[in-house]
Amino acid sequence: MSNSKDFWRKNLSWMHIAAMAVGLLLSLLYWYKAGQFSDNILKKSPILMAIWGLLIGYILIDLVKSSKDRQDKNE
Numbered sequence: 095m096s097n098s099k100d101f102w103r104k105n106l107s108w109m110h111i112a113a114m115a116v117g118l119l120l121s122l123l124y125w126y127k128a129g130q131f132s133d134n135i136l137k138k139s140p141i142l143m144a145i146w147g148l149l150i151g152y153i154l155i156d157l158v159k160s161s162k163d164r165q166d167k168n169e
Contacts, residue, residue, distance in 0.1 A: 113154060
């Protein structure tokens with residue numbers, strides 16, 4: 095059980111959660127403004143757009159965080 099807690103603590107920080115929330119809000123705002131009228135399957139569904147926003151938010155902040163950690167380690 096301890097390994098599971100360590101995994102979540104390491105891979106899901108408050109920065110990840112904040113970035114996922116921003117990604118979710120922006121993707122749903124995009125869907126509301128333009129995506130619902132699209133023929134594209136991803137843009138047409140609000141659920142798929144929400145999942146896309148969550149993933150993009152997590153990946154972007156993870157890239158930034160890992161780059162900053164690597165930079166701090168090299169100094």
